[in-house]
Amino acid sequence: MRNLAGFILIFTLPGLLLAQPDVEEILKRIDQQMVTESSEATATMVITNRRGRETRITSRSWSQGEATSLVEYLSPAREKGVKMLRLDDVLWMYSPQADRVIQISGHMLRQSVSGSDLSYEDMVDNGKLLDIYDAALVGEDVFMDRPCYLLRLRVKEGVKDIAYAQRKVWVDKTRYLPLKEERYAKDGTTLLKNFEIREVMKIGDRWYPKEMYFKDVLAKGQGTRYIVDDIKFGVDIPDFIFTKASLRE
Amino acid sequence: MFQFLMKGMLRDRHRSLLPSIVVTLGVFLTVFMYAYMKGIMGDMLNNSARMESGHVKITSLAYRGEVDILPNDLAMEDGAGMLVMLRNNYPELSWSERLKFGGLLDAFDENRETRAQVGVGGIGIDFFGPDDADRTRWDLETGLRAGTLPQQSGDILMAELLAKQMEISVGDDVTLISATVNGSMSLQNFHVAGLIHFGTPPLDRSMIMADIGDVKQMLDMGDWSSEILGFFPLSYYDDALAAALVDTFNTMHCDPLFMDNDSMAFVANLEHDEHIDRFAPYMVTMLDDSNMREYYGYTTKAGSIVSMVMIFAMGIVLWNTGLMGAIRRYAEMGLRLAVGESKGHVYRSLIIESIGVGVLGTLIGTAMGLAASYWLQEVGINFGDMMNNGTMLMPTIVRARITPEAFYIGFFPGVLATLLGAALSGLRIFKRDTSSLFKELET
Numbered sequence: 001m002r003n004l005a006g007f008i009l010i011f012t013l014p015g016l017l018l019a020q021p022d023v024e025e026i027l028k029r030i031d032q033q034m035v036t037e038s039s040e041a042t043a044t045m046v047i048t049n050r051r052g053r054e055t056r057i058t059s060r061s062w063s064q065g066e067a068t069s070l071v072e073y074l075s076p077a078r079e080k081g082v083k084m085l086r087l088d089d090v091l092w093m094y095s096p097q098a099d100r101v102i103q104i105s106g107h108m109l110r111q112s113v114s115g116s117d118l119s120y121e122d123m124v125d126n127g128k129l130l131d132i133y134d135a136a137l138v139g140e141d142v143f144m145d146r147p148c149y150l151l152r153l154r155v156k157e158g159v160k161d162i163a164y165a166q167r168k169v170w171v172d173k174t175r176y177l178p179l180k181e182e183r184y185a186k187d188g189t190t191l192l193k194n195f196e197i198r199e200v201m202k203i204g205d206r207w208y209p210k211e212m213y214f215k216d217v218l219a220k221g222q223g224t225r226y227i228v229d230d231i232k233f234g235v236d237i238p239d240f241i242f243t244k245a246s247l248r249e
Numbered sequence: 250m251f252q253f254l255m256k257g258m259l260r261d262r263h264r265s266l267l268p269s270i271v272v273t274l275g276v277f278l279t280v281f282m283y284a285y286m287k288g289i290m291g292d293m294l295n296n297s298a299r300m301e302s303g304h305v306k307i308t309s310l311a312y313r314g315e316v317d318i319l320p321n322d323l324a325m326e327d328g329a330g331m332l333v334m335l336r337n338n339y340p341e342l343s344w345s346e347r348l349k350f351g352g353l354l355d356a357f358d359e360n361r362e363t364r365a366q367v368g369v370g371g372i373g374i375d376f377f378g379p380d381d382a383d384r385t386r387w388d389l390e391t392g393l394r395a396g397t398l399p400q401q402s403g404d405i406l407m408a409e410l411l412a413k414q415m416e417i418s419v420g421d422d423v424t425l426i427s428a429t430v431n432g433s434m435s436l437q438n439f440h441v442a443g444l445i446h447f448g449t450p451p452l453d454r455s456m457i458m459a460d461i462g463d464v465k466q467m468l469d470m471g472d473w474s475s476e477i478l479g480f481f482p483l484s485y486y487d488d489a490l491a492a493a494l495v496d497t498f499n500t501m502h503c504d505p506l507f508m509d510n511d512s513m514a515f516v517a518n519l520e521h522d523e524h525i526d527r528f529a530p531y532m533v534t535m536l537d538d539s540n541m542r543e544y545y546g547y548t549t550k551a552g553s554i555v556s557m558v559m560i561f562a563m564g565i566v567l568w569n570t571g572l573m574g575a576i577r578r579y580a581e582m583g584l585r586l587a588v589g590e591s592k593g594h595v596y597r598s599l600i601i602e603s604i605g606v607g608v609l610g611t612l613i614g615t616a617m618g619l620a621a622s623y624w625l626q627e628v629g630i631n632f633g634d635m636m637n638n639g640t641m642l643m644p645t646i647v648r649a650r651i652t653p654e655a656f657y658i659g660f661f662p663g664v665l666a667t668l669l670g671a672a673l674s675g676l677r678i679f680k681r682d683t684s685s686l687f688k689e690l691e692t
Contacts, residue, residue: 049432051323078433099438100424114431
């Protein structure tokens with residue numbers, strides 16, 4: 001009997017091992033879906049404040065690679081013309097009201113963007129997961145009727161200034177989108193932010209989030225919806241767009 | 250007999266001068282220390298009321314629940330309407346709206362690039378409205394070191410030390426980086442109209458003042474009001490009156506749930522209760538607003554104890570003076586008894602003399618104490634240099650305060666203790682044996 005069990009194990013184990021996906025491959029596939037060479041998008045951020053009132057901020061954004069992007073607010077009137085430029089790890093904000101360009105740094109990076117559940121740190125912290133985190137497959141789960149891999153990400157040694165040192169990620173098994181994330185502080189137990197992809201869209205071969213939901217666990221409020229109204233990939237963007245001088249244009 | 254005794258006292262300086270001086274000094278110290286203690290207490294309350302809490306303060310319930318973090322997004326709506334209602338319904342108080350905020354003050358160079366950036370606290374008051382009570386209350390003209398008070402929208406006052414630290418002069422433009430009530434980052438340019446010395450170190454290091462209308466615009470608050478402060482006339486805080494007003498107001502405007510439980514945790518926990526109007530106005534007394542009730546009770550008791558100890562100590566000194574005076578006149582008493590004066594008569598004369606000395610010393614001591622207290626009340630002593638690194642909202646000029654009690658408090662040690670001393674020592678008169686009086690006098 002024991003011999004039979006050993007026999008079965010010897011012949012089935014390689015098959016079981018082969019069924020396990022390569023974790024690095026999963027991260028790579030996620031990065032392929034989420035990080036673009038260049039893009040131009042319009043989006044709406046729906047923020048519900050503590051009084052239960054909803055604010056909708058529409059914006060247009062351009063991005064190039066992982067670390068260069070520009071966001072310009074289109075509405076409401078009070079926010080119109082506000083621009084945020086990200087060049088690598090540096091974030092600049094332009095206010096037409098004051099005609100000033102201010103660098104967002106230090107503790108200001110942890111402030112909320114326009115009262116939403118996103119922080120400026122979130123805006124800067126969107127490099128490739130593969131470059132930032134060591135991953136481990138910790139299980140499987142179903143989220144919004146989609147079978148998911150459950151990954152545990154821990155920041156790689158030597159990688160600094162990362163907003164979330166650990167993440168728990170539910171990755172769609174076929175579309176390779178991170179449908180749900182729990183983002184933790186360094187200790188790995190203090191939950192800081194929840195993230196969900198609530199609707200997806202297919203553009204060419206790429207699956208991309210249509211509607212996302214952010215909730216800063218430490219803040220009061222009802223969370224922030226981020227809706228991508230329109231997005232184009234692989235667009236040509238003039239280099240001038242990503243300069244400080246362009247902010248005042 | 251009174252005239253006879255007074256003549257005797259005036260002609261014999263040993264009987265009048267020294268005891269009177271001691272009584273005068275004792276009473277002077279008692280009155281002065283009492284006024285000084287009252288002054289320190291009153292200054293702290295006044296300072297707190299003027300700068301922080303008013304004598305009563307109205308906020309929304311929700312704001313009250315998180316008052317420590319200045320949650321302007323939880324302000325009361327229709328602030329102007331509320332102010333009109335308060336001025337009509339409670340005209341005995343002076344009502345002013347305040348808006349506190351925080352942010353980064355950014356000084357920029359000719360290229361509009363950041364040159365210096367410092368975290369600041371700010372207060373918005375009504376600089377341009379017809380009611381100048383709040384401007385007067387801050388006594389800004391006195392503290393102005395350069396420039397003028399805000400003359401038009403966009404002008405601010407800056408603490409002198411803060412301006413020095415950031416190398417900002419009158420006439421410069423600065424950018425204030427803050428967050429609107431919706432959470433958006435707000436950048437607003439202001440013109441530095443004047444530099445001011447608040448006289449309170451924490452404010453002098455980090456405070457700016459602007460017109461409340463400008464601040465509301467910057468914070469995108471519309472007509473919301475964060476804090477409305479009420480002040481009793483003559484800047485005198487009356488806790489009983491304030492408590493009665495709070496009861497009346499909250500009964501009319503607030504959910505009964507809050508009447509017996511206004512703890513911040515309780516209020517904050519009601520965020521998700523749809524049946525509670527979390528933005529209803531809620532009034533608190535200044536002692537409850539600043540968590541000063543316990544401290545106030547403690548300092549009031551401590552002040553009373555210090556005054557009592559002072560009175561008691563002075564009483565002992567003055568009693569001893571009475572005692573010494575009577576003992577020193579042992580031989581005189583013996584002679585008077587020997588020539589036939591009755592013991593009761595001698596005793597009564599001693600008592601009347603002590604009353605005379607006590608009243609005279611008390612009157613002079615009280616007058617001197619009141620004069621010194623009045624000087625300290627009007628001029629004060631500036632401890633500003635010693636408090637440069639202080640973080641408490643303490644006035645730098647220490648002043649005395651003359652209250653009605655200061656006019657009579659010296660009479661307890663001044664007259665009663667002297668009288669008691671004389672009365673006790675005088676009892677020896679009744680123990681002297683008439684037959685041995687001459688023998689005593691021979692010695």
